[in-house]
Amino acid sequence: MKNPPFEYHQPDTLEDAIQLLAVYGDEAKVLAGGQSLLPLMGLRLVRPSHVIDIGRVAGLGAISTESSGVSVGALVSHSMAERSEKLRTNAPLVHQAMPYVGHRAIRNRGTVCGSVAHADPAAEMPAVCRAAGASMIAVSSRGERAIEADEFFVGYLQTALDVDEILTEIRFPALAEGTGTAVVEVARRHGDYALVGLACSLTVESTITAAALSFFGAGSTPIRLGEVEQLLIGEEPNEAAFTTAAAAVRSSIEPSADVHGSANYRRYLAGVLTQRGLTQAASTVGVLA
């Protein structure tokens, strides 16, 4: 595919990048790895007059740990995240999702922040952010703000980012002690977008004290099922509790149908993945009863 024409900007600093975005607003798109943006442009699904390539902006390529958790900069590729010990120990969901994200060559170019800003509801990273309770740091010429994952994904390929904002960083909060996590999915072909997938976590102190179930490929945004999470709290982490949760997921989730799978099949898969994901999460902390 051949990209439509655009004016190309290559700022060296974040300050220059946000000034450009302040000027061009919704006529501009931010380019990092380009693994979502370039296909969209090739297919003429987006046609920006200006492309702002942040690939050379200093200071956006770090994975750093803080007392409050771990942060991932806008230029951190999926491959960098996949190999990061800091993420494996502090934000294991990110690490666990990586084998499912595209293929090696896609992971080498595509960025974690880019996938989140693109907000494909069938992609892994948005659902991981919701499961982990991540904060998205948005910077514009008006200043910086943090947007909680629950507020960030507003619709199909739509986020709470304003047209003049750049997603510079994602912050994952520190894991509570006794927390196990898992990412599971069913795709027609390995590396394809999931038919349905689940990023989940369980915190256990003899019984379950916190749970997160974040589905992807099951709606127009990643979906948290708060009522099912509530059902798990106070239960022992065992097969019976997970079976009950799976049944509750099947009755509350409302996936849509497409050529790859019917709504009923996706609903069924969501239940299977609930059982599978929670079992894996419990086994990662060694608490499976």
Added chain:
Amino acid sequence: MTVSFTLNVNGAATEVSTEPRRTLSDVIREDLGLTGTHLGCEHGVCGACTVLLDGAPVRSCLTLAVQADGHEITTVEGLANGDELHPVQQAMHEAHGFQCAFCSPGFMLSTVALLAENPNPSRHEIREELSGNLCRCTGYHTILDGVEVAIRALASDGASGGGDA
């Protein structure tokens, strides 16, 4: 709008002046004349256009040429040493990993990068790392066999102190 920059491909630097919208694959093929980089789907699915960017496989159809400024690109033309095939090329030849060979440049560059990072991958790891490359002829088994031939060839090259990889 045109942008001017230096493209380093297979160790040779070329000054390029082009529209920023053009992909790395198009500039490599049309401006540099290196047509060994094949274009199948042109939207990141098939892997035929895979090149190495600083040693790591990337889709040249999903990379703007201007994004490669300042990086080292390796295409399939950069593998052989004159008339002497690269061990991965030789291995694919021996294992019948080529049929129509449209996908072969992408497969071989993905393989070179894989073996540079992990000289002895399992069959499962090979399948995983090559899963982004599609072949419509071979059924994949001979390609996977070729990777295993290359693993042995590179190991014995290393052991004898020779080798051109």
